Amino acid sequence: MRKIFRQADREAYITLGLYVFFFLWWTLFAFGLGAGDPDEYSYVLGLPAWFFYSCVAGYPAVTLILWLVVRRWFADIPLDAANDDERDENKGDE
Template sequence: MKKGTDWRYRVSNREAIMGTVLAILNFIWWYAFAYGLGGRPIKEYTYIFGFPAWFFYSCIMGFVVFTILVWIMVKFFFKEVPFELDETSDKEEGDAQ
């Protein structure tokens, strides 16, 4: 079976792209809040639950938001893909050769 003919490769490539995009968005979120809010003098910091706002939004809220996004992505967009080869398609390929 060639790589391009198996439907599982298309599914895995799509899911890998989705995961990579989510990881890049997570980094952008973290960087924007950590350096955007954390780049001020310490006397100007605001605090949320005792944490500096930059830390709360970048690390705590970022973790919560992206954990929910991963759950949504896995629950609704990822597909169950069997690892075993389909015996009927193997027989058809063997007959064609």
């Protein structure tokens, strides 16, 4: 049972780290490239560069990173494991 909790804790920390990463990605591109005079903005595919990199390119990039992380470090944990442990303990009492 402890192994399940360690895995769940690890996945929660990884998820939190990825949320922070995406927040920083979006913030740095949006406010880093978006600061200043709008007349001086550079454009990518007709969109301001800050918007393109923070929203249009950022979402697919982070989605790909999330997919890779889930495939590599997340595990499929049965949700009924606690019930199985209780059943095994009760069998010893019979």
